Amino acid sequence: MSAAIELVGLSFSYPNADEPVFEEASIAIEEGAFAVLAGPTGSGKTTLLRLLKPEIAPAGAISGERRMFGRDVADLTARESAETIAFVFQDPANQIVCDTVWHELAFGLENLGMPTDEMRLRVAETCTYLGIGPWFRMRCEELSGGQQQVLALASALTMRPRLILLDEPTSMLDPVAEKEFLSLLFRANRELGTTVVVATHKAGIYRSYATEAWRIEGMRIEHVGFDELVQPHAQIASQPSFADDARTILLDDAWFRYRRGGEWVLRGFDLAVAKGETCALIGGNGSGKSTVLSLIAGIGKPQRGRCTNRLAASQAFLPQNPKALLARETVAEELGEWAPTCGYGDAEVAGALERIGLSGKRASHPYDLSGGQQQLLALEKLLLARPGLLLLDEPTKGLDASAAEAVALRLEEARAGGTTIVIASHDLSLVRRLGASVTLLFDGQASATLPCDAFFERSWLLGT
Amino acid sequence: MDKAAFQTFHPAVPAVLFAGIIALTMFGLEPHLVGASLVSATLFALATQGVATALDKLRWQLPLLFLICIINPLYSANGTTLLFKLGRFYIYAESLAYGLVMGALLIAVLMWIEGMAYVVGHDELLALGRGALPTISLMASMTMRLVPQLVRRASSVRTALDATTASGANGDGKAARVRVMDALMSWALEDSLERGDAMRARGWGASARRSSYDAHPFRLRDLVALTVVVCLIVLAAACVRAIMGGWNFYPSMTGTSEIAALVPAVLLYVLPLAVLAVERIRWELLP
Numbered sequence: 001m002s003a004a005i006e007l008v009g010l011s012f013s014y015p016n017a018d019e020p021v022f023e024e025a026s027i028a029i030e031e032g033a034f035a036v037l038a039g040p041t042g043s044g045k046t047t048l049l050r051l052l053k054p055e056i057a058p059a060g061a062i063s064g065e066r067r068m069f070g071r072d073v074a075d076l077t078a079r080e081s082a083e084t085i086a087f088v089f090q091d092p093a094n095q096i097v098c099d100t101v102w103h104e105l106a107f108g109l110e111n112l113g114m115p116t117d118e119m120r121l122r123v124a125e126t127c128t129y130l131g132i133g134p135w136f137r138m139r140c141e142e143l144s145g146g147q148q149q150v151l152a153l154a155s156a157l158t159m160r161p162r163l164i165l166l167d168e169p170t171s172m173l174d175p176v177a178e179k180e181f182l183s184l185l186f187r188a189n190r191e192l193g194t195t196v197v198v199a200t201h202k203a204g205i206y207r208s209y210a211t212e213a214w215r216i217e218g219m220r221i222e223h224v225g226f227d228e229l230v231q232p233h234a235q236i237a238s239q240p241s242f243a244d245d246a247r248t249i250l251l252d253d254a255w256f257r258y259r260r261g262g263e264w265v266l267r268g269f270d271l272a273v274a275k276g277e278t279c280a281l282i283g284g285n286g287s288g289k290s291t292v293l294s295l296i297a298g299i300g301k302p303q304r305g306r307c308t309n310r311l312a313a314s315q316a317f318l319p320q321n322p323k324a325l326l327a328r329e330t331v332a333e334e335l336g337e338w339a340p341t342c343g344y345g346d347a348e349v350a351g352a353l354e355r356i357g358l359s360g361k362r363a364s365h366p367y368d369l370s371g372g373q374q375q376l377l378a379l380e381k382l383l384l385a386r387p388g389l390l391l392l393d394e395p396t397k398g399l400d401a402s403a404a405e406a407v408a409l410r411l412e413e414a415r416a417g418g419t420t421i422v423i424a425s426h427d428l429s430l431v432r433r434l435g436a437s438v439t440l441l442f443d444g445q446a447s448a449t450l451p452c453d454a455f456f457e458r459s460w461l462l463g464t
Numbered sequence: 465m466d467k468a469a470f471q472t473f474h475p476a477v478p479a480v481l482f483a484g485i486i487a488l489t490m491f492g493l494e495p496h497l498v499g500a501s502l503v504s505a506t507l508f509a510l511a512t513q514g515v516a517t518a519l520d521k522l523r524w525q526l527p528l529l530f531l532i533c534i535i536n537p538l539y540s541a542n543g544t545t546l547l548f549k550l551g552r553f554y555i556y557a558e559s560l561a562y563g564l565v566m567g568a569l570l571i572a573v574l575m576w577i578e579g580m581a582y583v584v585g586h587d588e589l590l591a592l593g594r595g596a597l598p599t600i601s602l603m604a605s606m607t608m609r610l611v612p613q614l615v616r617r618a619s620s621v622r623t624a625l626d627a628t629t630a631s632g633a634n635g636d637g638k639a640a641r642v643r644v645m646d647a648l649m650s651w652a653l654e655d656s657l658e659r660g661d662a663m664r665a666r667g668w669g670a671s672a673r674r675s676s677y678d679a680h681p682f683r684l685r686d687l688v689a690l691t692v693v694v695c696l697i698v699l700a701a702a703c704v705r706a707i708m709g710g711w712n713f714y715p716s717m718t719g720t721s722e723i724a725a726l727v728p729a730v731l732l733y734v735l736p737l738a739v740l741a742v743e744r745i746r747w748e749l750l751p
Contacts, residue, residue, distance in 0.1 A: 056665050079670040082665070086665070095659065099609035107663075110602075112675075115675065139609075140609060312629060315627065319623065323654070324624045325647075327643050341633055387630035
């Protein structure tokens with residue numbers, strides 16, 4: 001049997017780039033393998049995956065042998081590539097094309113001009129196999145992010161691929177959705193024999209599924225053991241204690257729903273945050289974390305109970321997607337947007353660029369930055385306004401370990417400067433890292449509010 | 465009651481039925497026709513959406529009816545039966561009746577459109593063009609998804625700006641709106657690159673001709689139903705034409721047609737209700 005992927009002496013460089021992404025790199029993955037491809041941000045994980053899929057391969061100078069299932073990649077026709085190699089992207093929302101689930105499932109088959117009865121069989125068997133039949137007539141927008149990513153996997157499986165390439169497929173998902181997605185991917189690999197190659201910065205979560213691991217380093221790809229990729233837990237940071245009377249943000253018996261006749265999202269929610277404190281809101285999807293943030297920000301008002309925020313005049317809000325904050329032509333202009341109203345100048349902007357390591361990219365368009373850099377840029381832009389209160393919605397979503405660490409560092413510095421911070425997040429390692437006091441949202445209430453160390457000590461399921 | 469009865473047909477059947485009803489209602493500007501259409505539309509709305517929703521709709525329907533009803537006599541002082549004088553205006557029974565019928569017609573049309581939207585969702589509407597125009601229908605499908613996404617993003621951009629009070633930037637005014645548009649445009653363009661890649665990765669353009677997944681097969685039963693509906697529409701259209709030819713509001717309200725000429729149109733108007741009723745009766749008769 002020929003190898004699913006075989007690269008020999010691969011060299012690749014982007015046009016006008018100073019140095020190549022790969023030089024004499026080689027990799028061989030057998031058919032049926034579940035391979036994890038690790039490496040720091042910018043090391044070329046995405047580039048490598050794309051070089052294996054001719055339609056979306058980046059432009060640049062390439063040399064060396066690229067063979068898939070014994071065939072030269074350059075010889076694959078668009079049809080053969082679509083039928084053999086599936087690709088699942090990072091962002092669930094951006095890769096969905098159609099508005100309804102059934103149309104999305106059929107999209108790839110329609111592209112190949114497949115006859116109706118074959119399409120009906122494939123769509124039906126895929127839905128049955130993955131257990132997503134109930135979604136069939138739903139609109140894609142009604143699905144959660146995790147469900148959308150499962151839909152992307154399902155759409156890939158309708159094509160009956162021999163190989164699935166996945167680029168950070170779970171980095172936008174919450175921990176529960178992540179595990180569900182991985183278990184389905186695992187089934188496709190073991191039961192269907194589909195070869196799986198995942199590029200990820202969180203290799204640890206694949207430990208029980210993957211059969212082999214590779215790491216990109218120094219323009220080469222090396223075969224590595226799993227233990228080399230797994231990172232240990234961060235230590236719980238300590239946070240000074242706060243006087244109970246200095247409550248700066250107070251939600252008292254807050255009830256909130258979005259529509260008349262809708263369900264209550266918050267059912268008597270209580271929260272008190274002291275000046276200078278860092279508070280983390282954790283909880284499942286739809287538990288109301290973002291709603292609490294919007295009440296604190298004054299975007300919504302509780303329909304019962306009260307919400308006071310003594311820092312309402314100097315707050316800053318980082319939305320889930322940093323793109324909502326970015327609207328200028330260059331990175332430097334972006335940071336300078338609020339300079340006239342906030343009273344900072346070019347020196348502060350230069351300092352900010354230095355802090356987030358983007359001095360060399362001051363003239364780049366913000367959209368040319370990586371996701372992690374965009375997040376840091378948006379955060380830095382808010383911090384330049386010197387907010388007394390920082391509200392963050394999933395600040396580490398989609399970030400790799402080093403970018404998440406950079407965000408955590410900036411938050412620590414802001415806290416040292418006296419900023420009060422409220423974070424809504426699924427990322428417990430960030431919570432641990434910041435030593436934030438934890439409020440667990442469940443059923444619209446604060447089921448537990450504890451200091452960081454006490455939370456991780458007392459919670460059996462979430463504290464690991 | 466719900467749209468289950470209509471779902472057993474290919475979407476073309478209810479689509480043609482409702483299109484016919486809406487067209488005939490628009491052209492049949494005669495008190496009996498409009499009355500029949502309005503009553504049927506109201507009953508249909510009551511049956512499908514419930515009393516509470518239907519009553520809620522009265523909040524805009526009644527003022528609209530009243531407005532058109534009083535505006536017409538003020539502008540067109542035609543007719544023979546003088547009711548009263550209002551300042552400089554002579555109010556005739558005929559022009560009052562014309563306004564009333566016109567208002568009722570407008571409300572009936574709007575209610576039928578709502579009824580159609582309820583029975584034939586956008587998904588079913590798109591299915592009608594899918595076989596012939598797979599690419600256009602795909603574009604429509606993408607638009608249905610991307611426009612609401614754009615609206616949601618606009619609100620997330622505004623929220624982020626409004627919630628960041630520390631910036632000191634003014635959230636209102638033209639500059640702020642331009643800024644929101646800028647952010648949305650770059651965001652959408654950036655996403656479209658990734659979506660383009662996702663489409664090509666799944667074989668977009670790999671075949672000269674796309675096929676289309678058909679979730680609603682067209683069966684013989686649909687053909688029969690469609691034929692019946694089309695025949696009824698043609699017959700009703702001929703009768704409505706005859707009725708309109710003989711009907712005048714001015715100078716006095718007179719008609720020359722037989723009552724029998726109303727029958728096909730009235731049948732057509734009550735057909736959606738009949739479909740609901742048959743489904744209900746069948747359900748009750750289940751062993």
